Structure formats: C-alpha cells, structure tokens
Amino acid sequence: MPPDAVGEPPRNIEASLTGGVAMRLEGIRSHRGYSEKVRLFSAKVAVWLVAATLLFVHHAYREDGLLNLLLELAGSGMLFLAAVGRIWSAGFIAGQKNLRLIQDGPYSVVRHPLYFFTFLGFLGAGLAMESFVLTGTMITIFLVTHLPVVRREEDRLRELFGEEYGRYARRVPPIIPKPWLFRCPSSLELECRAFNRAVFDASLIGLIVIGIEVLEWCHVHGIIPILFRLY
Template sequence: MTPGIAKFVFVMMAVGWYLIRYRYARRARREKVVRSVRGARENTLLLISLTGLGIVPFIYVATAIPHFASYDFQPAQAWLGVVVAIAALVMFRLTHRALGRNWSLSLDVRENHRLITDGIYRKIRHPMYSAFWLWAFAQALLLPNLVAGFAGLIGFGTLFFGRVAREEQMMLETFGDEYREYMARTGRIMPRLF
C-alpha cells in the first residue's frame, strides 16, 4: 500500500458511488414529487456535505494541498480505509436497490411513495446515511491529511445532524403510525443490538 494507491482507492470509491447513483437517479426522475422540503437550508447542507466529501479531498488528491496538514502515511490505516470504502459502496448499493424509484437526493415524497422496510431497511432506518458515514471514515483513513481526511466527517456530519430529524418528521407526517412502529424496531444508522 502506498499513498498513491490510497488516493486511487478514494477516487475509485467516488466513481463507484457515481455509477451506483446515476442509474437510480434517472429512474427516480420519472416519479412525480408530491412533497419536498428542498430550500435554501437543504441546499446549504448539501453543499457543505459535497465540500467535505468531494471538493476538499479531491483538491488534496490532485494537489496535496493543504500541505501543512499532511502527516506520515500509515499503510495499515490505508488498508483499513480500503475495507471501509468497500463497505460504504456495498451499503450504498443495497440502499439504492431497496429504495428503487423512492430514492431522492433531497427530502422528497414521491407519487405512490411507500415506506421501505425490507432489505437493508429491515434493521436500519437510514442506511444511506450509514453509507455516507462509512465514506467519511474511509476518506479519513485513506487520505493522510488532517484537513482533507477529516473534511468528510465534518461536512457530512453537518448534513446529517441538520437533516435527519426533519426527515424523520416528514416520514411521520407521511406514514404516521406505520413509521412510528418502524422507528420502534429499527436503529437510525446502525441495527439495534437487542
């Protein structure tokens, strides 16, 4: 394992992410949105997340900037990053596959939207967020730079903590008791242990 290979793995994780998402985004566009909370707040949260998970680390991969924040590369840490990156992509794929046409980038309810409670959603309410947390941890492990490596945790963390409560409120308003029962038997981003 070398720094160059670790950067390559990070880039391939992003490519895999795009390839998975592209197919489902095309399908989802065909479904009419009947309710959305997209607005300035949501767009700002998405931009912060994109900056941390995409813009900052890709500047580092391309230029090694910011130089002052770099630290010695640790091959074992990078290997762990590879494992976490693979887990992120698997989780991301399972999430999209389960959601199908219900998927959306923002907080949207589509026509004929149904509550997904099977597949990866059987034990976890927000596995898409789980996948993004895995991405952020993989980024921190693969990129030996305190700014670029940890930007994903900060960027995505801002989106997660600024959005998840609003998303759950929207789901409660849409699905009512069905969603309350679902919440009682699932974990938010990790399966409940008992």
C-alpha cells in the same frame, strides 16, 4: 455522495394516486429538492476545500510503516463498503420512496442506510488519506451537513406514514445498524432507471482511492510540494 438521489415515484404510479396524496407528494418533493440542494452545496464546498488543502498536505508517518498500511487498508475497505452498501440500499428503495415505507433489507436494520453508508464513505476517505486529523475533518463535515437532513427526513416520514413509521422507528435505530434485526423478502420490484443512477453514483467512490494514490505518488516524487505534515 448524494444519499437521496434515487427513488422518485414512476409517473404512471403517481398519476393513479388520490388528489390529497399527490399534493402531499408534490410538497414533499419541493421541500426535499430545496434541502437537498443546500446539503449538497454545503458538502461539496467543504469537501473541495479539504481537497484543495490536501494538494500540499501529507501524512507524518513512514511510507513503509505498519500504521500507514493499516490506515490505507481500513480506508479502502470502508470506501468499498460505502459503494456496495449504497447500491444495496438503492435496490430496495428505487422507485418506492414516498409510495410505501421500506422496512426490508438494509432498511430492516437501520432507518437511514444511505446516510450510514455515506458516513462510511466520509470516514473511509479520511483514513485512506492516512491522517487522523483529516479523518476527523471528514467526520465533522458529514455530521454538520448530513445530521440536520436526517432530522428533517424523520419529520417528513412521520408526516407521510404516521403511526406506521412510529412503530418502525421504535424498533429500528436511525443510523447505527442492528444486524440481528435483518429480514429480506424473497423478491422485490426494481425501478431500473433510478437503480442504474445509484450504481453510477456509487461507482464514483472508487475515484477517491485513485485520486489519493496519484496524489501520494506526486508527493513522494516531489512533483507536488509538501507544505504541511499531519498526524
């Protein structure tokens, strides 16, 4: 679930920037590319390790129990919100990142909405697996792999936008949204290529629900053995 996969400046706009700004953008892009690769690699390795373990792990609750149903519904709901929220956020930042400070839509209630909705995705995946232990594991993976990136992103934005970002940061929280701050313009420009990529990335979240349901069916019918049961 790459939170910063959208919003590269269109080349024709970038070409019109002054030399100093263009050099700063190039340095930012290089730094972001390296940190993004490290973060994505770490997150993918951790998630794949969990997925490999999950093949032989099942929850310890009754299949027809109320708790089992509530966990599954909560997880599916959060995965849905994660997908919709990432698409919503991408609509505001696609093609605009590093060119101007986005402060409308989801960015009016939280400074890093893509990370917030990514967190909902990790949380939702854990709950959809109907295990509190696996939910805690997914939350830990998110905190370890994403929080350092949020801090670096904060430093980058302060360097790029200066006092404008300082005022914005004093008003809007970094991760936990304040819905009463919401504001939205009557219209906005959309960079279609970046937005389409964000829609595709978000649509892949639906595969998590499908994968979990197929795995559970294989466990219930004895196709894949259950070696451990977790609460």
